[in-house]
Amino acid sequence: MKKQKLITNLKDLEKQAPIEIYCKSALGLELPEVTGLAAKMPCPLPHAHDENAQLVVFKNGRVKCTSYDQPLSVWDLAMEAEGLTFREAVEAVCEFFGIKDQIQYNG
Numbered sequence: 669m670k671k672q673k674l675i676t677n678l679k680d681l682e683k684q685a686p687i688e689i690y691c692k693s694a695l696g697l698e699l700p701e702v703t704g705l706a707a708k709m710p711c712p713l714p715h716a717h718d719e720n721a722q723l724v725v726f727k728n729g730r731v732k733c734t735s736y737d738q739p740l741s742v743w744d745l746a747m748e749a750e751g752l753t754f755r756e757a758v759e760a761v762c763e764f765f766g767i768k769d770q771i772q773y774n775g
């Protein structure tokens with residue numbers, strides 16, 4: 669089996685890939701504007717969630733579906749919205765932001 673390469677500088681890449689810009693420009697998903705601590709909208713993501721699920725956007729830019737405990741990263745959103753693997757999602761997002769050449773692989 670081919671050895672899986674890991675991407676080692678995700679945090680650096682994440683800083684250059686603002687989630688709200690990716691949602692709006694790449695996914696056509698306009699996130700609600702955060703005026704207080706958080707804003708929410710019915711979750712539009714094509715993943716399994718209950719019908720009352722809300723997509724919550726926090727002041728710090730974190731995004732979360734109320735059906736899940738963990739916040740969604742820009743990579744999670746790309747995976748879920750476009751049906752990609754994690755690595756494909758990182759590459760697609762970085763390609764969108766023109767930083768694909770900055771991805772550092774381990775192995």
Ligand SMILES: [Zn+2]
Pocket residue numbers: 711712713715716717721722733734735
């Ligand atoms: Zn959801």
